[in-house]
Amino acid sequence: MQTTLSPETRADLAPSLPQKQAIKLTINGTVHHLELAPWTTLLDALREYLHLTGTKKGCDHGQCGACTVLVDGKRINSCLTLAVMKEDSDITTIEGLAAENGLHPLQTAFVEHDAYQCGYCTPGQICSAVGLMNEGQAKTIDDIRELMSGNLCRCGAYPHIVDAIREVMHIEPKS
Amino acid sequence: MNSFSYARPSDIGTAVDELATHEGAKFIAGGTNLLDLMKENVEHPNRLVDINRLALSTIEDTEEGGLRLGALATNADTAYHSAVQSRYPLLSQAILAGASAQLRNMATNGGNLFQRTRCYYFYDTQTPCNKREPGSGCGALNGFNRIHAILGTSDQNPETACIATHPSDMCVALAALDAVVRVTGPMGERTIRFADFHRLPGHEPWLDTTIQPGELVTAIDLPAKGFPEYFTYIKLRDRQSYAFALVSVAVGLEIDNNRITDARIALGGVAHKPWRKPEVEARLVGQSISETDFAPIAEALLEGAKGYGHNTFKIELAKRAIVRALQRAAKLEPQV
Ligand SMILES: Cc1cc2nc3c(=O)[nH]c(=O)nc-3n(C[C@H](O)[C@H](O)[C@H](O)COP(=O)(O)OP(=O)(O)OC[C@H]3O[C@@H](n4cnc5c(N)ncnc54)[C@H](O)[C@@H]3O)c2cc1C
Ligand code: SF4
Numbered sequence A: 001m002q003t004t005l006s007p008e009t010r011a012d013l014a015p016s017l018p019q020k021q022a023i024k025l026t027i028n029g030t031v032h033h034l035e036l037a038p039w040t041t042l043l044d045a046l047r048e049y050l051h052l053t054g055t056k057k058g059c060d061h062g063q064c065g066a067c068t069v070l071v072d073g074k075r076i077n078s079c080l081t082l083a084v085m086k087e088d089s090d091i092t093t094i095e096g097l098a099a100e101n102g103l104h105p106l107q108t109a110f111v112e113h114d115a116y117q118c119g120y121c122t123p124g125q126i127c128s129a130v131g132l133m134n135e136g137q138a139k140t141i142d143d144i145r146e147l148m149s150g151n152l153c154r155c156g157a158y159p160h161i162v163d164a165i166r167e168v169m170h171i172e173p174k175s
Numbered sequence B: 001m002n003s004f005s006y007a008r009p010s011d012i013g014t015a016v017d018e019l020a021t022h023e024g025a026k027f028i029a030g031g032t033n034l035l036d037l038m039k040e041n042v043e044h045p046n047r048l049v050d051i052n053r054l055a056l057s058t059i060e061d062t063e064e065g066g067l068r069l070g071a072l073a074t075n076a077d078t079a080y081h082s083a084v085q086s087r088y089p090l091l092s093q094a095i096l097a098g099a100s101a102q103l104r105n106m107a108t109n110g111g112n113l114f115q116r117t118r119c120y121y122f123y124d125t126q127t128p129c130n131k132r133e134p135g136s137g138c139g140a141l142n143g144f145n146r147i148h149a150i151l152g153t154s155d156q157n158p159e160t161a162c163i164a165t166h167p168s169d170m171c172v173a174l175a176a177l178d179a180v181v182r183v184t185g186p187m188g189e190r191t192i193r194f195a196d197f198h199r200l201p202g203h204e205p206w207l208d209t210t211i212q213p214g215e216l217v218t219a220i221d222l223p224a225k226g227f228p229e230y231f232t233y234i235k236l237r238d239r240q241s242y243a244f245a246l247v248s249v250a251v252g253l254e255i256d257n258n259r260i261t262d263a264r265i266a267l268g269g270v271a272h273k274p275w276r277k278p279e280v281e282a283r284l285v286g287q288s289i290s291e292t293d294f295a296p297i298a299e300a301l302l303e304g305a306k307g308y309g310h311n312t313f314k315i316e317l318a319k320r321a322i323v324r325a326l327q328r329a330a331k332l333e334p335q336v
């Protein structure tokens, strides 16, 4: 047996949700005005509302790094922050790294070193590596490995990923 | 994630009022623990009060010669701060042993104190958990408890049992350093000694800390003594990076002429709060570093430890880690 509810009854049953709110996000130099519910993560805002699908959702819990973006030059996990919390910030995603005249040096190095297999972790790896270089803390290959540990690669492309980053940072390969 | 309303006050008074006037509201800082738990439906605040616009991110000297860490300074900015690195390298080492670079860029010092246990059952709303749902039982007691506590547990009454650990690395160093937490709330300002900030599960495992409802942490004060010369943080875990501690040890020593003049030892991963026993630390004072056998100290720190099956290995692991950490801090072996 099927019961059909009138539209009025359905509206009564539905819990009332807080209003969507106007949110301004600055992404890759462009200001976007969006209407978003406050519980929209930055990751979902990028992928679902701005169609910037370069940033990936791996775990949605801060455990894989696939969603890494740069906020005011610092790398963060976009799955563990709300879009509304980042209204004052400059956000850079993988789509914003290349200059008009060509790829970002890390992008080129990833291509040259074949630093991926399936490529799912790659946008996060590259954004993370940009953040790593901005931080200026990594001096050795071991430092790179430790400070890139927030980016998992299910395909295990780690040796090539480290090589690509090392080269751009002018750190010598281990003899 | 549940639906909620959002507020972004720009001063401390308004932030505290927000919590006082909205039942079910919570502060959000970095969001790295709260949003994770909201996605799992473990936490479900009806209002989030974003405190990131409050002016609480400075790190500055105190009049007493110590250092004040703003509640909103990030874990990364704290660990890499020149004063922290030179005067409190133990703290820097502990913070950098935790989470990942991305998470440390988001995580705040205040939020780190409140991060909740990583107990699998606490996260799994389909299972009983006295911390998440008071009186429902403890899934870990007779379940998978590899990551669980061996000291200070509550295991007698099924309705209040809890063998969870506090997962923070930073807090283990803060415990060793005798930090002081500064809070402000509806009743005004107060300070809490670090040893009194986190609590054992006791009869109320749902309470992690002694903070009162609506109180806001504004800063963490480090006393002048920072053990910059003789210190170490050892963290043992299932993978070398980006994993929580099974056992960790923070040690700070003062050594004069080969003799120990002050000693601090705090353990992580073994209890509901960073574990210290000042009376055992005191036994090291006056001892010669080259002649002291650290094994009895480790033994005394683990006195009363109890394993629950999967985590029983932690007892021996902790003892060995303590001996190793003391040797490292005393420079009897390299820091790595
Ligand atoms: C995958 C992963 C791995 C991790 N690994 C480690 C690890 O190895 N070691 C480790 O130590 N940590 C680890 N963490 C935990 C991380 O350090 C914490 O999530 C972080 O420190 C929490 O800080 P936050 O600012 O993001 O807190 P939030 O998530 O914003 O807040 C946490 C809680 O604190 C409350 N709160 C925040 N600030 C205040 C304040 N000023 N006053 C009062 N209440 C406040 C909030 O209401 C909330 O209940 C890991 C986290 C993840 C996701
Ligand atoms: S150990 Fe504590 S947190 Fe874990 S299931 Fe038992 S009561 Fe819950």
Ligand code: FES
Pocket: A056, A057, A058, A059, A060, A061, A062, A063, A064, A065, A066, A067, A068, A077, A078, A079, A080
């Ligand atoms: S999707 Fe954000 S860390 Fe995995």
Ligand code: FES
Pocket: A115, A116, A117, A118, A119, A120, A121, A122, A152, A153, A154, A155, A156, A157
């Ligand atoms: S290339 Fe496949 S996950 Fe890294």
